[in-house]
Amino acid sequence: MNGTKLILTRGQATGLNRPLALTPGQDLKGYVASLLGRAVLFLITCTSVLAVLLIFFFVCREALPFLSKISLSEFLINTEWYPEADNARFGALALIAGSVYVTIAALVFSVPVGILSAVFLSDIVSFRIRAFVKPVIELLAAIPSVAYGFFAVLVLAPWMQNKFGFSTGTNALNASLILAVMALPTIVSVAEDSISALGPELREASYSLGATRFETIFRVVIPAAHSGIIAAIILGMMRAVGETMVVWMASGNAAQIPRPWWDISQSVRTITATIAGEMGETPKETPHYWALFALGVLLLILTFSLNVVSEFFLSRAKRALGKQ
Amino acid sequence: MRLSFRYISDKAFTGLTAVSVVLLSLVLIVVLAPMIWRGSSAVVFKATVEFRKMQMDLFNRGEPSELQAEIARTESFRKEVYETLDKFKKGIDTESLSDQARRIHRQFGSELRLRNITGDEYTQLRSLTRELRDRLLTAFESRDIAEIRENIEYVSGYKNDPRLTDTSASALFELGTNYLESAQSIDLKQFEQYSESIEEIEQSIRDLFGPRPGEPTPAGVRLRYGATRWDQAAKCLDRLFWAQKWVETEPAKPLIKIKLSRAHQFAGTELEKLFEYMEQNVQKLLNPRLTFYWQYFIDDSFNSHYFGGVGPEILGTVLITLLGMLFVVPLGLISAAYLVECASDNPAVRIIRMCINTLAGVPSIVFGLFGLTFFILYLFPLLGAESKGCILAASLTLAVLTLPVMIRASEEAIRAVPQTYKEASLSLGASGFRTFVTVTLPAALPGILTGVILSLSRIAGETAPILFTGAVALGPVPKSVFDPTRTLSYGSYDMAVGDRISMMVPHNQYGMVVTLVILILCLNTLAIVLRTRVFKKLKGQ
Numbered sequence: 001m002n003g004t005k006l007i008l009t010r011g012q013a014t015g016l017n018r019p020l021a022l023t024p025g026q027d028l029k030g031y032v033a034s035l036l037g038r039a040v041l042f043l044i045t046c047t048s049v050l051a052v053l054l055i056f057f058f059v060c061r062e063a064l065p066f067l068s069k070i071s072l073s074e075f076l077i078n079t080e081w082y083p084e085a086d087n088a089r090f091g092a093l094a095l096i097a098g099s100v101y102v103t104i105a106a107l108v109f110s111v112p113v114g115i116l117s118a119v120f121l122s123d124i125v126s127f128r129i130r131a132f133v134k135p136v137i138e139l140l141a142a143i144p145s146v147a148y149g150f151f152a153v154l155v156l157a158p159w160m161q162n163k164f165g166f167s168t169g170t171n172a173l174n175a176s177l178i179l180a181v182m183a184l185p186t187i188v189s190v191a192e193d194s195i196s197a198l199g200p201e202l203r204e205a206s207y208s209l210g211a212t213r214f215e216t217i218f219r220v221v222i223p224a225a226h227s228g229i230i231a232a233i234i235l236g237m238m239r240a241v242g243e244t245m246v247v248w249m250a251s252g253n254a255a256q257i258p259r260p261w262w263d264i265s266q267s268v269r270t271i272t273a274t275i276a277g278e279m280g281e282t283p284k285e286t287p288h289y290w291a292l293f294a295l296g297v298l299l300l301i302l303t304f305s306l307n308v309v310s311e312f313f314l315s316r317a318k319r320a321l322g323k324q
Numbered sequence: 325m326r327l328s329f330r331y332i333s334d335k336a337f338t339g340l341t342a343v344s345v346v347l348l349s350l351v352l353i354v355v356l357a358p359m360i361w362r363g364s365s366a367v368v369f370k371a372t373v374e375f376r377k378m379q380m381d382l383f384n385r386g387e388p389s390e391l392q393a394e395i396a397r398t399e400s401f402r403k404e405v406y407e408t409l410d411k412f413k414k415g416i417d418t419e420s421l422s423d424q425a426r427r428i429h430r431q432f433g434s435e436l437r438l439r440n441i442t443g444d445e446y447t448q449l450r451s452l453t454r455e456l457r458d459r460l461l462t463a464f465e466s467r468d469i470a471e472i473r474e475n476i477e478y479v480s481g482y483k484n485d486p487r488l489t490d491t492s493a494s495a496l497f498e499l500g501t502n503y504l505e506s507a508q509s510i511d512l513k514q515f516e517q518y519s520e521s522i523e524e525i526e527q528s529i530r531d532l533f534g535p536r537p538g539e540p541t542p543a544g545v546r547l548r549y550g551a552t553r554w555d556q557a558a559k560c561l562d563r564l565f566w567a568q569k570w571v572e573t574e575p576a577k578p579l580i581k582i583k584l585s586r587a588h589q590f591a592g593t594e595l596e597k598l599f600e601y602m603e604q605n606v607q608k609l610l611n612p613r614l615t616f617y618w619q620y621f622i623d624d625s626f627n628s629h630y631f632g633g634v635g636p637e638i639l640g641t642v643l644i645t646l647l648g649m650l651f652v653v654p655l656g657l658i659s660a661a662y663l664v665e666c667a668s669d670n671p672a673v674r675i676i677r678m679c680i681n682t683l684a685g686v687p688s689i690v691f692g693l694f695g696l697t698f699f700i701l702y703l704f705p706l707l708g709a710e711s712k713g714c715i716l717a718a719s720l721t722l723a724v725l726t727l728p729v730m731i732r733a734s735e736e737a738i739r740a741v742p743q744t745y746k747e748a749s750l751s752l753g754a755s756g757f758r759t760f761v762t763v764t765l766p767a768a769l770p771g772i773l774t775g776v777i778l779s780l781s782r783i784a785g786e787t788a789p790i791l792f793t794g795a796v797a798l799g800p801v802p803k804s805v806f807d808p809t810r811t812l813s814y815g816s817y818d819m820a821v822g823d824r825i826s827m828m829v830p831h832n833q834y835g836m837v838v839t840l841v842i843l844i845l846c847l848n849t850l851a852i853v854l855r856t857r858v859f860k861k862l863k864g865q
Binding site for chain 2 (some may be wrong): 112
């Protein structure tokens, strides 16, 4: 010791000089403070609610003048979208069909691959390989949509045109392939979560009855996890419906319903691509401008209802797990 | 039989699942590999002397004396190319030859007027040179060697005429003999092809070497330099050595492109040795050198990204991202803390959760519409700011977009902190708030950081929401957050579907998108590594 002495007065270090019992005033103050704190936190948390309300309000507000001008039925049933013509037509059916078309085509590609991958990750493979594959899926999800669009336009489109002799490389097939890749990470991760959440009991029961792995997964695991898998597919669908850059760049942007309907090599145009492509050049407070917002409302309603459905299935999956 | 079927189906199924996962990994490689491979050539490539000239002029980079020496060296080799070309062109470019003949005639006329001669003599000489001129013009337009020879020989007959020696008219003879010489060396039937081909050759040489020394500097930056990169030079050389032609092999089949050797086409003429010379000396003509152009990431671009880098785009992306994080991190963190620590399962909280899920599901383009109407058209005018797309509006829009990502990630991180930590702290008498700040938050911090990084990468990569709220394809570097900016994401879109100029520079197209992709992949890899370590740590304890 070099002479300095640690001098501690009573309670300095520990705060023990404070009385242990609080006066009623202090008690009340603490209570009010914590209540206030909670209220402030609650209000801050409500930003999300506010954001949702503002989005609905402001997008709908700009769309309302359109709905007062053009009948809803014409908007939804007519297939002619000529917003800049002298006799402007605002029939969005071709655009809606385009969105539905690429989404369904994307799901056709991504659902089998997604569910099989989810099964592989949850039931078949060892933990080490799983730890290797998971980041791959996360990286697939992380690549920005504009990069996928770039790939679609500059790599996939010329390749398709040369390989299959399509009249144009930017078509529904191109867009749906890329959308399938973008929807895959969502489908795989949500489906895998719900499949592995089932627990070993069901599987063990099935194996003990002599079923093979294929039979166990197809007859027992997937039926038991069907709610979660449906939720996964719907979430993947939402990703595909709401995607903008890829379809704008890769789908060819021709407002038409493919004829014959199965000809996937034709160009289509989606709702999102129409908004993205036309909003920049449209003057404000014109029917065209309002029509684009009406398309936005349509998208909002579409994704909102899909969201509600997926929530329903996810909560059902949770409840089913709780019952076991 | 049945047993073997079951066995086979089981194995097939297992195989199929494995194939689908391999497919996933393959997709990642197929998407990333070509982009990274071609994008890296924006930074690492063989740069020619033209590149160093461009860097010197536009960015004031490099050693002037060294560059001057290099330019002089390449010029000395280029001189030969230009000379060969000019010599051949003298015989082939009949239009300029005819112009010259007319000019000489006119000049001689004005010379005569100054001379002290009688009107008779004047008319006589004038009509003589007029005839010589017309003979030459006939020879220039003729495609028949006999006719040419006849006309030129007629003209040459006057070579020793005392009235014409030592006057400007004597240039006519030289013109004639030169033309006869070159006309004898070429196949006159191919005359039209020659003049067409020579135009293409001149263009290729201009693309390779830039404007000739002594020519006025072109106004467009793009035209001021030749091929700055070795891959571009190779393309120019290909056009120089090979003529492309579309031919029909079979009726009613698409045309097929074939390549014809120009050296073969010009065999036997003066120009033939040009091709050989260029092939042998191409290294000396352009002086390619492997260059690591790291300044690509800080340089501004010229002429729609023809030259330069992605500096302003990176700056814009970083500005928007950081400003967005400033809004979203506190909001997301507090929301997550409230949802984990304070909220019980009551209707209000259920509505909040539902709204967060809804927000996560709103399509990105709708966020763009929202940003346009709410921030730009409603909020900014209300607060007295200018109603236009700007960095602030873009980052606010993106903040709303990433709020659910941030909330979910932080919630997960806070939930992952073991209950025992909190209980220990509470049992020591700490208040709930103090427990959260001093115990839960530090333990959850790496997990929260993961969420922050994920939101960062989401903000940096999104394009659709900023289309109408603050991104521009071309424009000045922003001075404040109230200016619109270029971003990597919008720049990638613009270059992918852009004009012809960006198609001419694929390395810059890919360079832009690869900068964005690598930025985001690095952020995500960081997040993944961080999360694995945190979960290992929390699990181990």
